[in-house]
Amino acid sequence: MAFRPSRRAVVAGLSSALAAVSARGAARPRLVIVGGGVGGATAARYAAIWGRGALDVAMVEPSETYATCFFSNLYLGGLRSFDSLVHDYEALARRPGLRIVRGFVERIDRERKLVALSDGSSLAYDRLILSPGIDLDFGSVPGYSDVAAEVMPHAWKAGPQTKLLKARLDAVPDGGLIVMIAPPNPYRCPPGPYERVSMMAHALQAAGKRKTRIVVLDPKDKFSKMGLFQEGWDRRYPGVVEWQDPTIHGGIKGVDAATMTVATDFEERRADLVNVIPAQRAGRIARDAGLADATGYCPIDASSMRSAADASVFVIGDACIAGDMPKSGFAANSQAKVAALAALADLVGAPPTPAYYESTCWSLLTPTDCVKVDGVYEARGGRIKEVAGFVSDTGEADERRRRNVDEAQAWYDAMIADVFG
Known part of the structure; x- marks a missing residue:
């Protein structure tokens, strides 16, 4: 307990x-x-x-x-x-x-x-x-840099980069290609890249851009809430999101901001939007x-x-x-x-x-579909250990997911009051 x-x-x-x-x-x-x-x-x-x-x-x-x-x-x-x-x-x-x-x-x-x-x-x-x-390790993706980030935004620190990514997302044509390069572990907000994919897909759908595709090139073979996101993509955005692990793309070789290309072991893609989320450190x-x-x-x-x-x-x-x-x-x-x-x-x-820690994270798949993960942690054996936890189930009722949306908003408001109040 x-x-x-x-x-x-x-x-x-x-x-x-x-x-x-x-x-x-x-x-x-x-x-x-x-x-x-x-x-x-x-x-x-x-x-x-x-x-x-x-x-x-x-x-x-x-x-x-x-x-x-x-x-x-x-x-x-x-x-x-x-x-x-x-x-x-x-x-x-x-x-x-x-x-x-x-x-x-x-x-x-x-x-x-x-x-x-x-x-x-x-x-x-x-x-x-x-x-x-965190600091971003731009060199973790060959060809990427703080200069390239003005063309291929990371938006992993909220501010001008977030606005830039939004503007570039809105400019993607119907039938265009978006490529995300996901980060290696450990990194800020483990479900964040995949919620981002969901929200990009929603924005495209809302704009009537149903032919645009999103390819996620991931250096990892699994990610946070993986089953929930993949179920959500298949259900909510069929045919829009393609997630590739290293066995599929073979390795990320680099990016070229001048030509808007991303190279892997197997192919080179030219994209309308490239979102590079590089490795991170303190x-x-x-x-x-x-x-x-x-x-x-x-x-x-x-x-x-x-x-x-x-x-x-x-x-x-x-x-x-x-x-x-x-x-x-x-x-x-x-x-x-x-x-x-x-x-x-x-x-x-x-x-x-005695130290007591907790963490909860909500991720939206659509405006009415939200999943969550939370945990309670204590200091045990010289490290912070999870002692209790919860993750949303696949196949949950729509009403449960809609309630999660309301809970997420209430959590945000309470968090801001607790931090800055």
Whole structure:
């Protein structure tokens, strides 16, 4: 049975330690959070709430707004506006005990416990929570680059790339060809590429482009919710989606943005739209700080999200190696609370609380057909292990799938309130 500490129990357990820190009248312990995405913003909000003014909490984020990657596929499918994905930090900035520092992080000086910013200033920390997200490894697909991405968008970081992919999708002619190159494991949002295919197919169908085809070239031989997606494609978009694993395409040899071609071992295709989702790794700032291993991601202590390389640093979200947990927005939100609580316990001398993690992911096949996967996780045997889970079944009733759509929307609204409220 998973143990989930209530917020009331968390605050009660910290109460005496927080009071003692405040009573001392000394300088408040300093907690710095790098990154204002789902993980970083959640950590900042909850550190301020639970810290009750006993800490100096600073979140470093250069942008005025944040666009969620989750639900961005619905924008591609014409089911949401882009503006509905964009959220600001105004409510977070009003949170007592929290200040938002606008700036780019240049480097982390772990020896001196300093976060150096690009404007020459720095922030000292006693504990540091890093939520740097991912970097894309453009070189993982021969011929691909940040320049090529302006012609063959990845759209794996929500923003201008998402709008570019939408514009190019809308411009594909009836009878045209779309090629997606899916990423190798591990990567952000495991079901994401395949929900994207579904939403592309829906957009084509809605526009009356019934002769256009989508080919998915995958370096993997299986993927998240595979049976559910393939059942959905066969039922909802017959003849539109062709998924190829390495035994079919023989290997992805490269892309040429100038000619809009994709080469595999067996053939070269010219496409009207190419969506390349390259391999990924932890954000540069974490790698440069020496927190990543040979995988390009950051090992952590499963019970606290503490970096395996530095006890004063916590790494959360897509950048960390989180055992059985997927790289998802909900996972980052859950990990952020564990890290904030562990950092707070460190700083005020309170006992640690058992870690509890959860993640849920909804994927839309059509506007009225949604599937889900969720899990509950605990620290066991030195890693984060799934202790309970659920996956939608193939062949589910249409009404169940329609209810999932409503649940997904309610989850999105609740998540945004929990992160940025």
